[in-house]
Amino acid sequence: MKPYLREKVPKTLSEIPEYTAFEAGYLVSKNAGWRNVRPTVDKAKCVGCLKCYLCCPDGVIFRQDGKIAIDYDFCKGCGICAKTCKLGAIEMEAEK
Amino acid sequence: MSITAKTLDENEYFYGHKACAGCGGSLAVRIALKVLGERTVAVLPAGCMSAVGFNFPQLCFSNNAIISTFAGTASMLTGIEAGLRAQGITDFHAVGFAGDGGTADIGLQALSGAIDRNDNILYICYDNEAYMNTGIQKSSLTPFGARTTTTPAGKNIRGNLRPKKNMFEIVAAHDIPYAATASVGFLDDFMRKVEKASKIKGTKFIHIIAPCPTGWGIPSDETVEIAKEIVNCGLWVLAEYENGEYKLNYRPKSFSNPADYLKKQSRFRHLTDEDIQTIITSRDIKWEYIDKNYH
Amino acid sequence: MRKFLSGNEAFAEGIRLARVQVISAYPITPQTIVVERLSEMVEDKSLNSQFIHVESEHSALSCAIGASAVGARAFTATSSQGLLYMAECLVYASGGRFPIVMMNANRSTALPWNIYGDQRDSLSLLDCGWIQAYAENAQEALDLALMSYYIAEHKDVSTPFMANLDGFVLTHTYEVVDVPTAEQADEFLPRYETKNKLDFTCPKNLAFSAGPEYNAQFKYKEHLGMLSAVPVIAEAERKFKKIFGREYTGLVENYKTEDAEYVLVTLGSIAGLVRETVDKLRAKGDKVGLLRLRYIRPFPNEEIAKALKNAKAAAVLEKDISFGNEGTVYTNVNSALKKAGLTLPVSDYIGGLGGQDIAQSEIERIFDELKTETQKTKFIGIGGGRI
Numbered sequence: 001m002k003p004y005l006r007e008k009v010p011k012t013l014s015e016i017p018e019y020t021a022f023e024a025g026y027l028v029s030k031n032a033g034w035r036n037v038r039p040t041v042d043k044a045k046c047v048g049c050l051k052c053y054l055c056c057p058d059g060v061i062f063r064q065d066g067k068i069a070i071d072y073d074f075c076k077g078c079g080i081c082a083k084t085c086k087l088g089a090i091e092m093e094a095e096k
Numbered sequence: 097m098s099i100t101a102k103t104l105d106e107n108e109y110f111y112g113h114k115a116c117a118g119c120g121g122s123l124a125v126r127i128a129l130k131v132l133g134e135r136t137v138a139v140l141p142a143g144c145m146s147a148v149g150f151n152f153p154q155l156c157f158s159n160n161a162i163i164s165t166f167a168g169t170a171s172m173l174t175g176i177e178a179g180l181r182a183q184g185i186t187d188f189h190a191v192g193f194a195g196d197g198g199t200a201d202i203g204l205q206a207l208s209g210a211i212d213r214n215d216n217i218l219y220i221c222y223d224n225e226a227y228m229n230t231g232i233q234k235s236s237l238t239p240f241g242a243r244t245t246t247t248p249a250g251k252n253i254r255g256n257l258r259p260k261k262n263m264f265e266i267v268a269a270h271d272i273p274y275a276a277t278a279s280v281g282f283l284d285d286f287m288r289k290v291e292k293a294s295k296i297k298g299t300k301f302i303h304i305i306a307p308c309p310t311g312w313g314i315p316s317d318e319t320v321e322i323a324k325e326i327v328n329c330g331l332w333v334l335a336e337y338e339n340g341e342y343k344l345n346y347r348p349k350s351f352s353n354p355a356d357y358l359k360k361q362s363r364f365r366h367l368t369d370e371d372i373q374t375i376i377t378s379r380d381i382k383w384e385y386i387d388k389n390y391h
Numbered sequence: 392m393r394k395f396l397s398g399n400e401a402f403a404e405g406i407r408l409a410r411v412q413v414i415s416a417y418p419i420t421p422q423t424i425v426v427e428r429l430s431e432m433v434e435d436k437s438l439n440s441q442f443i444h445v446e447s448e449h450s451a452l453s454c455a456i457g458a459s460a461v462g463a464r465a466f467t468a469t470s471s472q473g474l475l476y477m478a479e480c481l482v483y484a485s486g487g488r489f490p491i492v493m494m495n496a497n498r499s500t501a502l503p504w505n506i507y508g509d510q511r512d513s514l515s516l517l518d519c520g521w522i523q524a525y526a527e528n529a530q531e532a533l534d535l536a537l538m539s540y541y542i543a544e545h546k547d548v549s550t551p552f553m554a555n556l557d558g559f560v561l562t563h564t565y566e567v568v569d570v571p572t573a574e575q576a577d578e579f580l581p582r583y584e585t586k587n588k589l590d591f592t593c594p595k596n597l598a599f600s601a602g603p604e605y606n607a608q609f610k611y612k613e614h615l616g617m618l619s620a621v622p623v624i625a626e627a628e629r630k631f632k633k634i635f636g637r638e639y640t641g642l643v644e645n646y647k648t649e650d651a652e653y654v655l656v657t658l659g660s661i662a663g664l665v666r667e668t669v670d671k672l673r674a675k676g677d678k679v680g681l682l683r684l685r686y687i688r689p690f691p692n693e694e695i696a697k698a699l700k701n702a703k704a705a706a707v708l709e710k711d712i713s714f715g716n717e718g719t720v721y722t723n724v725n726s727a728l729k730k731a732g733l734t735l736p737v738s739d740y741i742g743g744l745g746g747q748d749i750a751q752s753e754i755e756r757i758f759d760e761l762k763t764e765t766q767k768t769k770f771i772g773i774g775g776g777r778i
Contacts, residue, residue, distance in 0.1 A: 001134070002108035003158045010153050016608045018616075019488040019549065019587040020601070024594035025158030027112040034117060050101035054283050055320050057115065057123040059108040074111065078118035078309075079317030092317075137461070137589050150599035160589035162460055162597040165479055168453030171445060175413060175457020175465070176589070178441040182412035182463050188591065206453070209446030 002059070003027050005073065031058070035077035037092040043067055045089035052081035052090060098288040105130045109138075113156040115148040118316030120280045120306030120323060121222040122148070125193050127283055128220055128302075131290040132189045134159055137180075139173050139192040141203065142166040144229040145222070167202045169194040170210035173217040189218060189294055196223040196237035199303075200261050207301075211270040214298040218290075221263065221301070224308035232311040236261040239331070240378070241371050242363045244311075249366035259378060264303050268337040273298035275337040279305040281323030285334055285345060305332050313362025322360065329354040330379050335390055344390040354379065396568045398561040401529035402468075402494050402554070403428035404568070405536020407438045408576035409492075411466040413458035415443045415451040419473040420506045421558040422496035426468055448473035452480035452493070459489035460597055462588035464540060467491070470558060471498035471512045478516060484551045485520025486609070487598050488587055488616060490543035491551045492536070493521075497659065497710070498558040499745040507746020508558035509710035510659065514687075514719045520613060521553045522620055523688040525658040527644075529566040532556050534637060537576060541627040544583045547619040557660040557710075559746065571635055579634050620689050642691035644683040647673065648698045651680030653761040656695070656724055657708040658684040661749060665708070668754040679758050690723055696731030704736045704761040708754075710743035717768045738764065742771030 003025030010016050046067040053061040053068055060071040061081060070081075082090040097103075109129035115122040121144055129136060138161040140146040146163040149156040164172035169192040177190045194203055199221040207219060226244045227233040233246040239260045243249040247256040267275045274296045278286040286304060293300035307323050309316045326332040330351040336343045355372050358364040367375075396404065403425050406414075414433075416426035432438035441458075445451045448469050455465035469477060474495055484491050495513050499505040513523060522543065526532040535554045543552040556562050589595055601609050621642065628639045646666050648654050655665055662683040672679045682698045682705075684691060699705050709720040716722065721739035728737065740757055742749045753771055 001158055003111040003156055005112075010605075013608055013611070016605060016612075018612055019597075020152075020486065020599055020609060021587045021595050021597045022152060022155055022599070024155060024160060024596045025109075025111070026153055026155045026596075028153050029112075031112065031114070054101040054104070054127070055123065057117075057119045057126065057319070058113070059111050059126050063106065076117035076316075078319070079315070080118055080320055083317045084320060134594075135591055139457070147600070150596060152599045152601045152605055155596040155599060157596050158594065160591065160594045160596075162457075162589060163599060164457075165449070165453055165483055167449055168456075168480065171415075171450035171453035172457035172460075174443060174445070174450075175415065175454035175459075176461050177457075178413045178443055178454070179458030179461040179463030179465065182441045182458070183461070185461075185591075205446055206450045209450055212446070213444060 005030065030073040031076050032073050035075060035095050037077045037079065038072065038095055039070055039075065039077065039079070039081050039090045040093050041068060041070065042089045042091070045087050047087060051084045055080050055084045098284070099131055099291055100284065104287070105133055107134065107158070109159045110149065110157055112154065113149045114151070115144065116310050118309045118319045120308060120319045121145055121195065121224055123280050123319070124220065124222040124304045124306045127287060128191065128290045129159060131287050132191055132294055135187060136160070136189040136191055137176050139164050139169055139176065139190070141169045141194050141198045143195045143198050145193055147229055166198055167206055169198060169203050170206040170217070170219060173219070174210050174213065174215045177216055190216070191218045191220060193220050193222055195228070196221065196225055197227045197235035200236045200263050208270065211267065211272050211299045214273070216297055218293050218300045221303045222306040223303060224306050224311060226311050228308045228311045237263065240375060241367050243366060244363070254366055254368070254371060264335065264337070267301045268342070271340065272301055272337065275301040277303045277333060277335050279323045279327050279332060279334065280307070281320050281327060282334060289336070311363065314360060318360070322357070325352065325357045328352045329357045330383060331357065333386060342390040344386060392570050393567055394570050395565055396529055397424065397563050397565050398526070398529045398532045398556045399424035399496070399563065400428055401533040401568045402536050402556065403432070404570050405533040406466050407432050408571060408573060409464065409537055409540050409580055411440050412463040413441045413443065413455065413465045415445045415454040415467045417445050417448050417451045417469070417473065419470045421498060421562045422468045422470040422494065424562070425494055448477040449480060452477040452484060455491045456480060456484050456487065456489050459491050460487070460589055462583065462585055464583045465491045466493070468494040470496040471500055474512045474516065475500060478519065481516060481519040481521060486613065488549040488613065489551060490549055492539045492543055493551065493553050495553050495555050496558045496562045497555050505745040508560050509744045509746065510555070511711050513553060513555050514711040517688060517719060520617065521551045521688065522617065522686065523553050523555060524686050525555045525684065526561065527660055527662045527683065528561065529568045532561065533568055533570065534631065534639070537580060538627045538631055541580055542620055542623050545623045548616050548623050549585070549587060550616045550620060555659065561660040575634055579630060617689050624686065641694070642686040642689065643694040643698065644685055645698050646681040646683065648680035648682055650678055652678040652703045653758055654680045654682050654699055654702045654705045655708055655754070655757060656682045656684065656705060658687065658720065659710070661708065661743065664749065664751055665754055668751055668758070672755065672758055677758065684720070687720065687723070690727070692727040692730060695724055695727040696733060699728060699733060699735060702735055706738040706740055706757050706761055708740045708742060708757065712741045721768070736765040739768040740771055741768065747772055
């Protein structure tokens with residue numbers, strides 16, 4: 001469970017809630033555009049220690065097959081993961 | 097056994113938010129919510145975390161969460177806890193996440209009231225050492241020497257002239273059931289403290305140092321490292337208060353040089369050797385006190 | 392059961408009967424007795440409620456908002472400086488559509504310091520999105536306490552409710568009050584049900600931001616909610632009459648206005664004296680009447696126009712002044728008349744500030760002046776001060 005991207009963006013008066021109360025975890029935009037550099041994972045080096053997962057301010061690193069993977073829709077490219085990884089399994093590469 | 101990265105709840109409760117890259121505050125909120133789990137009501141006052149997480153229709157908490165008034169983190173937590181209890185609901189956590197200004201300045205009265213009543217709430221102060229949401233103004237948790245947009249470093253005044261308020265001991269002086277300090281550089285320690293707090297009835301307070309790359313003037317990938325360094329150089333202390341006693345959690349074998357910590361940050365770049373010596377002296381006095389009074 | 396109660400005590404009885412679940416209490420004269428009585432009711436278990444000793448009025452309302460945000464029925468009470476201190480939370484409660492009820496003991500605002508009654512505190516906050524009602528006597532205070540939750544919590548309304556009682560004159564004056572039974576109250580007031588709450592079965596994010604693209608829509612809905620209170624007040628009063636036998640007349644109370652040539656418009660406890668004066672002058676053959684505004688938000692535009700349609704002249708008597716302009720009630724009344732195309736002369740009398748006594752002779756004089764004068768705004772009791 002985590003907040004996820006929705007297709008429906010409330011627009012009309014009837015779609016906007018009566019109160020300032022709405023479904024929790026409702027995302028309508030990504031953060032990918034913020035990124036100048038992207039973390040890339042060298043799966044051969046990754047041992048799944050999860051240090052990077054723990055330190056990610058955006059929670060975009062998740063567990064996958066005993067290693068880690070990254071949700072690039074929401075990664076901002078801060079680079080904390082690369083700095084935290086003592087095995088050099090994460091490299092920051094310039095976005096094209 | 098304490099929670100580790102491997103045993104931590106895999107759900108993400110704070111996701112897709114618009115905090116700056118490398119935000120220490122968002123890391124503290126994310127980790128605390130993962131420790132507390134889905135039956136948690138989070139209260140966030142006006143400030144960075146509410147501004148980046150609650151802009152309709154982009155709502156970034158997957159658990160129940162609400163913005164409070166700037167001064168009202170603790171009092172809203174009180175009402176939430178009492179309101180649920182009045183309806184017979186007791187299996188939940190009520191947690192507040194307020195910044196340094198929201199805690200040590202404008203929210204201090206409400207926090208003090210909640211501790212006085214011993215309301216069953218957890219209050220987490222994510223301390224980035226200034227009013228970051230409004231663009232880096234001095235709070236009472238801004239450290240000595242720091243340049244902010246209201247404590248400029250010029251020819252006559254070199255940044256903030258006052259030391260950081262001792263929030264931890266102010267809170268402890270209420271004889272609170274549990275208080276602790278933490279750092280996003282020591283997340284295992286923080287997770288242990290959040291978990292411990294979640295099992296204690298009454299008011300709990302955790303004060304976590306959460307660097308702000310934007311306000312501190314550091315690269316965005318330095319957040320966690322610098323949060324380690326502030327502890328290792330002795331300018332921040334990891335401690336707990338429980339059953340009327342202070343406990344020191346970690347004492348570096350030898351302190352690293354505070355000058356290295358300070359010089360990495362543009363907010364301290366103007367400091368003279370004399371200023372740095374003032375900081376080191378006050379650190380040593382503080383540690384003398386800690387060695388005497390913390391166990 | 393008939394009891395000899397002050398306005399404060401009567402209101403507290405109403406709150407007990409409403410089975411309020413969370414009470415946040417902070418003392419301020421002349422409201423304090425309300426929270427004192429409620430604490431005694433919690434102690435003697437005649438009221439099952441979480442009684443919170445908050446450390447300020449700001450926290451009192453912030454706490455009530457928290458309770459309401461999880462679906463609990465919440466109450467707080469305040470007065471004067473306390474109301475002003477919680478001002479930020481007032482707009483928060485209304486913007487969030489949290490149907491909290493608050494009793495406000497109307498009291499002058501500093502400076503100069505003064506603990507006695509006038510209505511500058513609540514009237515200065517007329518635009519904060521709360522329903523504002525003004526009680527005339529202790530019975531009405533109790534009945535308002537019960538009805539306030541019915542109205543505020545109605546799904547179409549979902550708006551906080553401020554019940555105003557004139558400080559001392561009403562809060563501290565003892566009258567015989569009929570206190571309904573708990574069974575009657577339960578029959579009248581349904582449990583609070585809402586979707587506007589944090590909920591573990593369906594998690595929500597509440598009290599969020601809404602930028603320029605969305606903000607006006609939320610404010611529009613807030614406005615509609617307040618307007619929806621008008622039919623709901625009527626509905627509540629019909630049900631109230633059926634169960635308790637007492638009748639109320641909606642946003643205003645007309646007293647002998649039907650054929651009145653001269654009408655005095657006022658609100659709160661001073662209406663009692665005006666009513667007596669109307670009777671006295673009527674006995675002498677003067678065609679005078681009283682229009683009491685029971686609610687000022689939502690504002691009784693149509694009711695005012697209807698009551699003053701055939702009058703030759705009218706006056707507003709209010710314990711309030713908007714400095715640099717005129718009394719706020721007067722401004723509102725004139726707007727109602729303008730919209731209805733009525734052009735009768737209306738004067739404004741500012742009186743009772745800081746607990747200043749308004750004698751019956753003063754009311755008689757107002758009615759007398761209405762026959763000849765068309766001047767606009769006048770301060771009572773300061774030796775001829777006029778604007």
